[in-house]
Amino acid sequence: MSKVLKLLQDAVGTEYVSDEDFITYAYARGIDSALPPNPPDYVVKPGTAEEVAEVVKIANKYKIPIVPRGGGCCLLGGSKPIEKGSIVLDTARMHKILNIDENALTVTVETGITWAELNSKLNELGYYTGNLGPGSGISAVVGGGLSHHSVGGGGGAKYGTCTQHCVALEVVLPNGDIINTGSNASVYTKEPFCRFGFGPDLTGLFLGDNGLLGIKTKATLEIFPKPPYHAAKTFTIEEPSPENAAKIWLAWRKRGDLGIFDSQLWTLTMVLGTQLLTDVPQIKPWVGLTKAVFFYTMEAETEEQLEANIKIVDRICKENGCTELGPELKDGNYAKWHYEEQGHWLTFHGIWGGMGPGSIPLTTEVHVPIHRFPYIAHKLDEWEAAHKAELDANGGMQSGISTALLCGHTTVEVDAGLLAWDKPQYRAKNLELWKSQLEMLIREGGMPYMLGEIYSKGLIDTEAFNGAYYSFLKSIKQALDPNRIISPGKFYL
Amino acid sequence: MENTKRLSDMVYACSGIGDCRIAYRWAVGRYGVCPVLEHSPQFDPYYARGKIRIAKGILEGLLEPSEGLAKVLYQCTTCGSCHSACHQTMCEYIVLPIGRFIDHTKLFEAMRADLVEEGLGPMPRHREIAEWTRKEHNPYMEKHEDRLKWLPAGKTVPRNADLIWFVGCTEPYRMPELAQAFLKILEAADVDFGIVHPDEWCCGSIFFRTGVWNLARELASHNLEVLKASGAKKVVIHCAGCFRTIAKDYVELFGKLPFEVVNAVDLIRDLLKEGKLKLEKANVKVTYHDPCHLGRHMGIYEAPREILKMMPGVKVVEMKRIRDASWCCGAGGGVKSGFPELAVEIAKDRIKEAEETGADYLVTACPFCIMNLQDAKEALGSKIRVLDIAELVADNLALV
Numbered sequence: 001m002s003k004v005l006k007l008l009q010d011a012v013g014t015e016y017v018s019d020e021d022f023i024t025y026a027y028a029r030g031i032d033s034a035l036p037p038n039p040p041d042y043v044v045k046p047g048t049a050e051e052v053a054e055v056v057k058i059a060n061k062y063k064i065p066i067v068p069r070g071g072g073c074c075l076l077g078g079s080k081p082i083e084k085g086s087i088v089l090d091t092a093r094m095h096k097i098l099n100i101d102e103n104a105l106t107v108t109v110e111t112g113i114t115w116a117e118l119n120s121k122l123n124e125l126g127y128y129t130g131n132l133g134p135g136s137g138i139s140a141v142v143g144g145g146l147s148h149h150s151v152g153g154g155g156g157a158k159y160g161t162c163t164q165h166c167v168a169l170e171v172v173l174p175n176g177d178i179i180n181t182g183s184n185a186s187v188y189t190k191e192p193f194c195r196f197g198f199g200p201d202l203t204g205l206f207l208g209d210n211g212l213l214g215i216k217t218k219a220t221l222e223i224f225p226k227p228p229y230h231a232a233k234t235f236t237i238e239e240p241s242p243e244n245a246a247k248i249w250l251a252w253r254k255r256g257d258l259g260i261f262d263s264q265l266w267t268l269t270m271v272l273g274t275q276l277l278t279d280v281p282q283i284k285p286w287v288g289l290t291k292a293v294f295f296y297t298m299e300a301e302t303e304e305q306l307e308a309n310i311k312i313v314d315r316i317c318k319e320n321g322c323t324e325l326g327p328e329l330k331d332g333n334y335a336k337w338h339y340e341e342q343g344h345w346l347t348f349h350g351i352w353g354g355m356g357p358g359s360i361p362l363t364t365e366v367h368v369p370i371h372r373f374p375y376i377a378h379k380l381d382e383w384e385a386a387h388k389a390e391l392d393a394n395g396g397m398q399s400g401i402s403t404a405l406l407c408g409h410t411t412v413e414v415d416a417g418l419l420a421w422d423k424p425q426y427r428a429k430n431l432e433l434w435k436s437q438l439e440m441l442i443r444e445g446g447m448p449y450m451l452g453e454i455y456s457k458g459l460i461d462t463e464a465f466n467g468a469y470y471s472f473l474k475s476i477k478q479a480l481d482p483n484r485i486i487s488p489g490k491f492y493l
Numbered sequence: 494m495e496n497t498k499r500l501s502d503m504v505y506a507c508s509g510i511g512d513c514r515i516a517y518r519w520a521v522g523r524y525g526v527c528p529v530l531e532h533s534p535q536f537d538p539y540y541a542r543g544k545i546r547i548a549k550g551i552l553e554g555l556l557e558p559s560e561g562l563a564k565v566l567y568q569c570t571t572c573g574s575c576h577s578a579c580h581q582t583m584c585e586y587i588v589l590p591i592g593r594f595i596d597h598t599k600l601f602e603a604m605r606a607d608l609v610e611e612g613l614g615p616m617p618r619h620r621e622i623a624e625w626t627r628k629e630h631n632p633y634m635e636k637h638e639d640r641l642k643w644l645p646a647g648k649t650v651p652r653n654a655d656l657i658w659f660v661g662c663t664e665p666y667r668m669p670e671l672a673q674a675f676l677k678i679l680e681a682a683d684v685d686f687g688i689v690h691p692d693e694w695c696c697g698s699i700f701f702r703t704g705v706w707n708l709a710r711e712l713a714s715h716n717l718e719v720l721k722a723s724g725a726k727k728v729v730i731h732c733a734g735c736f737r738t739i740a741k742d743y744v745e746l747f748g749k750l751p752f753e754v755v756n757a758v759d760l761i762r763d764l765l766k767e768g769k770l771k772l773e774k775a776n777v778k779v780t781y782h783d784p785c786h787l788g789r790h791m792g793i794y795e796a797p798r799e800i801l802k803m804m805p806g807v808k809v810v811e812m813k814r815i816r817d818a819s820w821c822c823g824a825g826g827g828v829k830s831g832f833p834e835l836a837v838e839i840a841k842d843r844i845k846e847a848e849e850t851g852a853d854y855l856v857t858a859c860p861f862c863i864m865n866l867q868d869a870k871e872a873l874g875s876k877i878r879v880l881d882i883a884e885l886v887a888d889n890l891a892l893v
Binding site for chain 1: 511547550553562565587588
């Protein structure tokens with residue numbers, strides 16, 4: 001037995017460390033059809049922050065890279081090793097809800113809990129986390145969502161990114177120290193309640209860091225009472241649908257808070273794709289639709305408030321090319337399923353296998369200001385036209401925007417990307433085209449948030465960061481992690 | 494790994510998103526997925542995503558099968574919960590692709606069959622069982638000639654009939670009270686039936702599940718010939734394991750069978766509806782556990798619930814996880830014989846869940862579930878009574 005294996009076993013328990021090839025291989029890949037598998041040397045599953053700290057100290061001593069991993073759902077290679085000889089530190093064993101504080105309106109959890117499990121428990125008390133994490137929130141964990149500024153799993157229009165509602169963290173630093181941030185930074189604070197204070201926002205340093213700067217072991221999130229009233233409506237929308245959707249979203253935002261919980265555009269490509277690319281249409285009531293689809297879900301405290309907001313919202317929709325489908329799911333009201341049956345955590349899953357078994361997306365999703373969404377849509381059309389022959393030759397890849405969603409007050413998440421075959425013979429070209437599209441989007445002003453390996457490197461390859469910014473980022477990394485222990489390779493750091 | 498290779502479309506269909514790990518969707522009654530995971534070190538290969546990723550690695554020549562891998566692959570109850578959670582919308586209007594492309598249970602059984610061919614499977618206890626079954630046609634280390642001992646003294650049953658009852662091994666050798674309960678129901682309703690004893694052999698379920706496919710096929714071929722020879726137009730099966738095997742595995746193996754196959758719960762439900770069974774008031778609170786063999790594998794959720802509804806004085810209180818999202822008892826897929834402690838640990842979870850309903854009885858429709866739940870009940874010191882739905886009906890038959 002190697003010395004490192006023995007030390008890791010001493011740190012977390014024999015049962016929770018493995019160097020067996022069939023275990024490590026299961027951690028070699030992420031959810032993409034391009035990046036090559038790279039098994040770690042060890043997988044560890046610590047049960048406490050103290051055990052995480054022990055693992056980090058061992059890694060520092062022996063200069064072994066650590067890749068923190070939660071649900072393993074990163075679409076961009078963020079939860080698999082970039083460098084050889086790594087430890088994958090799987091946090092999923094740490095999934096306890098530590099405290100639901102109805103007086104401070106927060107919940108404190110171990111970061112290995114999934115968004116869905118957490119919200120299932122909160123729901124029993126009439127609460128939710130507002131933003132419900134990423135689109136993969138059924139399997140994605142709180143730590144992963146906070147590392148990515150996740151937004152697509154529900155509540156994004158009303159609450160913005162999940163990181164906006166994090167008030168405190170417990171983080172194991174790359175040297176093995178354990179710190180508390182936000183209101184927990186002071187030993188005198190009675191409970192976590194607010195992120196801002198005690199000087200610089202050091203919580204923010206670790207939010208959206210893509211696992212670069214430390215390992216988040218506990219998080220405190222705001223909780224919100226789930227409003228008693230809601231509406232869910234789905235429309236067809238005239239072309240050019242990105243222009244019309246952007247006009248609607250901007251008009252809503254200029255009216256102030258209308259209680260919009262989620263709103264999405266399903267492009268015409270996507271609507272047709274769900275009917276034509278697989279043998280069974282994904283959304284049966286949409287069979288025969290030849291227009292893009294737009295929907296919103298809305299929450300309110302009173303029925304009167306709901307009705308009043310529906311009037312405003314529907315008028316703006318109608319003025320911008322929307323025609324309402326019927327009220328029930330059987331009439332095509334997808335929004336009803338999205339809100340009432342937690343479809344928000346499955347809504348993007350239709351893309352997996354979207355061309356048939358073995359087709360898996362390569363996402364290039366980015367944030368843009370609402371008004372710039374049509375421009376980005378045009379740029380993606382241009383990119384697709386320029387690469388049509390290569391896409392066709394590589395097994396018939398598909399390119400485009402599946403959906404776009406309203407995110408917070410100012411932003412649209414553009415769910416762009418490629419649909420590719422996950423077969424060894426296609427992976428090299430998949431990777432080349434994936435990089436090409438995401439670099440184009442960076443250059444055109446898109447702001448990626450889930451970065452993983454490929455987007456974090458793309459930001460450097462395209463020289464998106466000016467010299468001073470990248471230097472600053474490097475300095476922070478160097479100061480916290482001089483031995484390059486945590487997630488080495490992201491941003492080429 | 495030829496069997497896995499034949500299912501490579503399923504292997505490549507898995508995106509690896511991991512909804513098969515611990516999915517929660519309370520709006521549709523989903524609270525968790527994999528019964529094994531919580532009682533394991535929780536590495537990815539202990540649930541579906543990791544297994545499929547390993548299959549991909551093997552197919553691409555990046556990984557070799559090993560004894561360690563075999564041990565993990567056999568710690569799966571093949572309950573199919575991962576399949577029902579795999580991108581399943583639980584909604585008739587929305588059908589996401591991937592769940593349709595992968596039959597998780599079938600894939601894991603194929604991987605096990607490959608391990609058997611490589612000499613790495615099944616587990617030692619499964620090997621002993623296979624060896625015995627080759628000699629005595631039952632997996633319980635019993636003599637074939639004792640198969641009929643469960644029948645009440647003096648009772649004779651014809652070998653040829655339009656309706657044949659395939660009795661299986663578990664009830665005759667281990668749980669005769671279950672077979673006797675079903676017999677009592679058939680007699681009370683005056684149903685003509687036959688039993689193909691002494692020619693009936695083990696249905697092969699354990700060997701289909703654990704990848705010992707040569708033996709499974711041998712047993713299936715024998716039973717098919719015997720059933721054909723009986724002149725059966727319909728075969729009724731009380732044992733959920735035999736039922737799944739004959740109604741599903743035999744059909745996959747041989748194509749359409751020359752007789753209809755029904756489960757006992759369907760027959761009992763029909764007899765009650767037709768007024769052929771008269772019941773007394775029971776005055777009990779029961780909760781129903783969906784056996785994987787009957788529920789997720791065969792889609793039978795309603796018949797047992799209809800039976801309970803038709804029973805006077807029976808109050809049904811459902812557990813949190815039912816039907817498609819039901820929590821496996823832990824016995825299936827060869828886990829009870831290969832990893833008995835793990836099986837009981839999983840069953841404890843289900844007993845606790847049943848206790849939360851305040852039910853007097855935990856009713857189910859599978860002898861393996863009963864056996865394992867009973868073991869867990871005893872280990873926990875629980876007062877809940879575990880019984881088969883046929884026992885509940887038989888116990889409450891009115892004297893006419």
